[in-house]
Amino acid sequence: MCFTGSLFDIVVDLRPTSKTFLQWISIEISAADRLMLHVPAGCANAWLTTAPDTSVHYYMSEVYRPEADRGFRYNDPAFGFRWPRPPVVISERDASFPDFDPASLARS
Numbered sequence: 441m442c443f444t445g446s447l448f449d450i451v452v453d454l455r456p457t458s459k460t461f462l463q464w465i466s467i468e469i470s471a472a473d474r475l476m477l478h479v480p481a482g483c484a485n486a487w488l489t490t491a492p493d494t495s496v497h498y499y500m501s502e503v504y505r506p507e508a509d510r511g512f513r514y515n516d517p518a519f520g521f522r523w524p525r526p527p528v529v530i531s532e533r534d535a536s537f538p539d540f541d542p543a544s545l546a547r548s
Contacts, residue, residue, distance in 0.1 A: 445494025446470035447487040448524050455482035456545055464519055488523055512540040
């Protein structure tokens with residue numbers, strides 16, 4: 441849920457047995473519309489804030505374990521994401537992910 445500001449959210453299906461494997465959707469969410477988004481297990485989620493002072497609240501289905509943390513870049517060619525604009529600030533960790541390899545899902 442977006443409590444203040446607004447964001448552009450992308451969800452990617454990373455479930456190898458799913459009919460929508462590697463497909464993605466996007467949605468805009470704001471404090472004004474009060475929309476919430478459920479991201480199923482096995483799907484990845486990323487967002488770009490689109491207004492100053494945006495704050496987001498989210499739940500995870502499991503306790504966070506740093507050793508299980510992984511991801512892919514916002515501009516990974518495997519997905520062809522269409523963001524409304526490039527990010528202004530991106531963490532070093534998020535910017536340094538290698539190109540996505542579907543075979544990596546079998547190792548998780």
